Amino acid sequence: MSKRNSSKPAAAFACFLAVIMTVAGVPAQTPMSQKTANSIMSRNPAPYTDGGRTWSYVIGTVLKAFQELYLRTDNAAYLTYIRNTVDAEVNSNGTMNKYKVTEYNLDQVREGASVLFLYLKTGEAGYKTAIDLIRTQLNVGQQPRTSEGGFWHKQVYRFQMWQDGLYMAEPFYAEYSKTFNNADTADLNDIVKQFILMEKHARDSATGLIYHGWDERKEQSWADKVTGCSKSFWGRAMGWYAMALVDVLDYLPSTYAKRDDLIAILQRLTSALVNYQDSVSGCWYQVVDQGDRTGNYLESSATSMYVYTLFKAVRLGYIDQSFQTAALKGYQGILTTFVTENGGSITVSKTCQSAGLSDDRNGTFEYYINESVVSNDGKALGPFILASLEYENRTTARPAVPEVHTINRGRSNVFIDACTGRVTVRFSLAQQSAVSLGLFSIDGKELLRRDCGSLQQGVHLQAIDMSHFSAGVYLLKSLIGDLSVCSVIHFSG
Secondary structure (H helix, E strand, O other): OOOOOOOOOOOHHHHHHHHHHHHHOOOOOOOHHHHHHHHHHHHOOOOOOEOOEOOOHHHHHHHHHHHHHHHHHOOHHHHHHHHHHHOOOEOOOOOEOOOOHHHOEHHHHOOHHHHHHHHHHHOOHHHHHHHHHHHHOOOOOOOOEOOOOOEOOEOOOOOEEEOHHHHHHHHHHHHHHHHHOOOOHHHHHHHHHHHHHHHHHHEOOOOOOEOOEEEOOOOOOOOOOOOOEOOOOEHHHHHHHHHHHHHHHHHOOOOOOOHHHHHHHHHHHHHHHHOOOOOOOOOOEOEOOOOOOOOOOEOHHHHHHHHHHHHHHHHOOOOOOOHHHHHHHHHHHHHHHOEEEEOOEEEEOOEEOOOOOEOOEOOOHHHHHOOOEEOOOHHHHHHHHHHHHHHHHOOOOOOOOOEEEEOOOOOEEEEEOOOOOEEEEEEEEOOOEEEEEEEEEOOOOEEEEEEEEEEOOEEEEEEEEOOOOOOEEEEEEEEEOOEEEEEEEEEOO
C-alpha cells in the first residue's frame, strides 16, 4: 500500500505566541481546545482509529475539530495528525482501503470532508480522486431515496431518514459543490431538501424537538404506525442535525433563495433545545425531554454539540444574541460535569457509546438510557473541541461568513476563514509562472502586495491575514504570469 510522507510546515503562529509570552515573562496557558486535542494525540498517536477502523464517521468528527484547530493556530502538528489519519485509508493514487460506494451508507461520507480539506491544502491528485469517488455516492440514482428525494440513512435501512445522516453527508456535499461546482443550485436544492424533509416528518409540534428517525413506509418495529417517527427525542441525534445546519450554512451564498429556510429551521430547533437545558447543570439529558425520569443522565456529546451550535449560530447572526447565555451556561456545564484533567491530560466522560434504530434497538426511553456510557469517545471529543474553539474565539469572531466572487475561477480559488480573517488563495498552474498577489480597496488603492516568486507547475497555496481590515468590499488581484485573476471579497470585518 503506497503512503505519503507527511508535510511539516513551520508553525509560525505558535512560535510567535511563544516569543511574546517569553518576553512578557508570563507562561503561556494552553487553551482547552488545544489541551483536548493534545490529549487525543497523546493517547492515540496517528492514525486516529475508531475501534480499529481507519474510516468512519467518528474519525471524521474528530478530524473536523483538528481541521478547525489547525486553521486557527497554524500548528503543523494538527495538520500532520489529520494527514497521517487520512493516509491510513486513502492511498497516494486515490484508492481507498475500506470505503465502498456500493454500501450506500451516509455514515461513510463524513470523513470525506477531511480528504477534501487535505486536497485544498496540498493539491495532491490522489485526494481529489478519493473525494470525487465519495461524491458519486450522493448522485441521483445512487444513494437510495424516499419518494420525496430524502436520502435513506443506509441502503440496509430501507425508506428511513435519520437525523444522524444530515451531519454525515450534507456538509461534505455542500463544500464539494462550492469548491468544484460553483455552488450549483441543483446541488444546493438537494442539500436543503434533506433538512426540510427531516423536519417536516420528524418534528414534534408540541415540543419543537425532532425524533431520531422516520420511516416513510411505517413498517419498522420502532416506527409509529401513524407518523412513522421513532419513539423518543435522543440527544445526540438532534446534535448531529444542529451541527449540520450551522456548518452547511458556511457554504450557501447569501443570495441563494433557500438559505433563509435553513436559518428558520435552525432558529426553531435552537429555541426548542434551550427549553430543555437543565437549569442546574446547564447540560442536556440523554433523552432530552425526560430529565426528571429515573435512569436518565446528563450526556456529554449532545451537550457539546448543542453548545457548539449555539455559539456559532450567535456569532454568525443566525439566532438572537440572547442565546449566548445558554451557550455560556452549557459550556461551563461541560467543564463542570464531564471534563476532568489529570497531569495535563483531558478526559471527557458520560458519553453514550452508540445508539440506533432496528428491531433490537426500539427507540424507547429504556433503550436509550441503557446503552453503554463511555469516556473519551470521539463523538464527544470532536464537538467539545469545536465548542471550546467557539468559546475561546467568541470575543473576536466575526458576525458573518465573508463572500468571494472570482472571475476566471478555474485558475484561482479564494477561501476565507470567517473567525480568523485568514484568506487562502489556491493556484493551479499549468506551467511555471511568476505569481504575485495584490489587495486593493474598492476605489483602487493598493493596500497590500505579496510577490510569491516563480512557482512550479502544480497547485500552490498562499495566505493573507485580513484580520486587521475593517468590513467592506475589497479586490484581490492574483497575477499569474501575464494573466490577472480578480476576486471581489465582501469582507465582514
